[in-house]
Amino acid sequence: MFEIIPMTVEHIDGVLAVEEATFSIPWTRKDFEREMTENNLAIYYVAVADGKIVGYAGMWHVITEGHITNVAVLEDYRKQGIGDALMAQLEQVAMEKEMIGITLEVRISNAPAQHLYHKHGYRAEGLRKNYYPDTHEDAVIMWKYTPFYEGQED
Numbered sequence: 001m002f003e004i005i006p007m008t009v010e011h012i013d014g015v016l017a018v019e020e021a022t023f024s025i026p027w028t029r030k031d032f033e034r035e036m037t038e039n040n041l042a043i044y045y046v047a048v049a050d051g052k053i054v055g056y057a058g059m060w061h062v063i064t065e066g067h068i069t070n071v072a073v074l075e076d077y078r079k080q081g082i083g084d085a086l087m088a089q090l091e092q093v094a095m096e097k098e099m100i101g102i103t104l105e106v107r108i109s110n111a112p113a114q115h116l117y118h119k120h121g122y123r124a125e126g127l128r129k130n131y132y133p134d135t136h137e138d139a140v141i142m143w144k145y146t147p148f149y150e151g152q153e154d
């Protein structure tokens with residue numbers, strides 16, 4: 001069992017542990033402190049299981065759009081629906097705040113994440129060439145639009 005709750009400064013140690021176990025270019029403690037204390041656009045949730053943080057996801061609310069910054073789940077806790085639940089939580093916030101859509105970048109080689117995003121209705125809409133400094137890999141730009149998109153004037 002796990003629960004999804006809003007991230008606070010108290011969760012930074014746990015989120016950092018997930019981050020460092022997951023990404024080749026991890027965000028630093030300062031990055032997460034800035035997200036929690038200075039960035040008014042930031043919307044972050046953590047997944048808690050067995051008394052510890054096992055995953056997190058974040059998004060910036062940029063004008064009328066959601067820009068996902070990161071989604072990560074500790075390896076031992078993957079394939080149990082936690083990534084799904086974190087994505088669903090961000091989508092719920094996007095609806096509450098009447099965002100027109102959510103966008104993200106994902107490594108072209110990252111099939112598990114792309115499956116997760118496809119399952120949630122995200123579609124590839126472009127590439128950012130050489131996006132990742134470590135491997136020079138391209139990023140796939142994905143978007144999921146909400147019903148509020150239809151209300152936009154041209």
Ligand SMILES: CC(C)(COP(=O)(O)OP(=O)(O)OC[C@H]1O[C@@H](n2cnc3c(N)ncnc32)[C@H](O)[C@@H]1OP(=O)(O)O)[C@@H](O)C(=O)NCCC(=O)NCCS
Pocket residue numbers: 022070071072073074077078079080081082083084085105106107110111112113115116117119
């Ligand atoms: C991507 C990630 C967050 C998925 O988390 P998770 O908790 O394992 O995901 P879930 O168990 O909720 O799975 C949800 C869906 O994701 C997809 N998925 C997850 N793991 C997968 C895998 N290894 N292969 C293929 N599809 C996978 C499936 O579509 C799955 O739905 P299904 O079980 O109904 O088929 C996790 O693998 C992770 O942290 N990866 C490393 C970090 C990362 O790549 N983050 C994204 C950066 S853009």
